[in-house]
Amino acid sequence: MTEERINGDRAPSTLAFLLSQVGIHASRRFAERIAAVELNPPLFRVLNLVDAAEGRSQQAIGAAIDVPPSRMVALVDELEQRGLVERRPNPGDRRVRALYLTAKGRKALARGRQIAHEHEEALTHGLSAADRKRLVDLLQKMVDEQAIGKGVHPGLSDAKPLRN
Amino acid sequence: MTEERINGDRAPSTLAFLLSQVGIHASRRFAERIAAVELNPPLFRVLNLVDAAEGRSQQAIGAAIDVPPSRMVALVDELEQRGLVERRPNPGDRRVRALYLTAKGRKALARGRQIAHEHEEALTHGLSAADRKRLVDLLQKMVDEQAIGKGVHPGLSDAKPLRN
DNA sequence: TGAAGATTGTTAACGACTGGAATAATTCTC
């Protein structure tokens, strides 16, 4: 094989390019890491939200992370089957299934957070504390300017025109 | 509705979180923008690569952007049907279909680049030139440290354990 | 009070997207 290595010069280091490159890399690595505890990002997010607001309805937490009701069902089904969360009846409203973390769920969440922490460390490995702070500030500024996801992480598999 | 707005504090502004949030946002917006010229990111990438190295085989450029052969077929099929690229026989190797841009393909590519430029502008809108440079430097440092995609943009829909 | 209209959780059907295996035609290695 000639192996002439096609020159990537065409794809210059524009900020947009770097951002998506690094961002996607970060997402993927995290997905790989979190898989070690049999979780995937959406599941981990739901777990976090349930912990943040126990007793809420499926749709309430679904709305908080921009997940449609029909999708929440499958997500919670899995979490419940694995004994990480419970669906309890809501005395006040019998349509609602209030979500609660089980002891096992708390453990899984703790492990997940530990992994998230390690991920953070690995990702910022080559950066000094000062660099890290600068980067956080700059990115936060972008988030504010762009009014990106009002506090909600987009996740990789939402929206339609993604395709990338 | 109670609308108590579940507190997102659980998802602190870790660098990893910010990076994927902003990165994914950047990818999505670009996908939306590029759709204006009937292209999607993978198609645009192929177009760029063909331009960067005309006459290469499908698999050669596929390898350069980490797209499996079977997928390249569909990608090139579409590009060819729309008259943006041509598959020409390779005199030296009759198995190979060398790819070339058509005049129309060049125009589409030019428009795509224009859009990419606008995207860059919009994305960095709130940043000063100095901020922008700092950000590029920091991100580039991360790319180098992490040995992220050896010059290749990952794209949003590759790898398996993505899921996010 | 009671009927119409919302809302919650679920299921089912459908479509978009991909990668991997198998195949035919060619080329390369010895």
Place this chain on the structure above:
DNA sequence: GAGAATTATTCCAGTCGTTAACAATCTTCA
């Protein structure tokens, strides 16, 4: 010249997520 490797392609199967429809339950308000 035989067998291994390579290129492009087709096919198939699996993953995922969205929309629509539905039953049960609540709310509204005449």
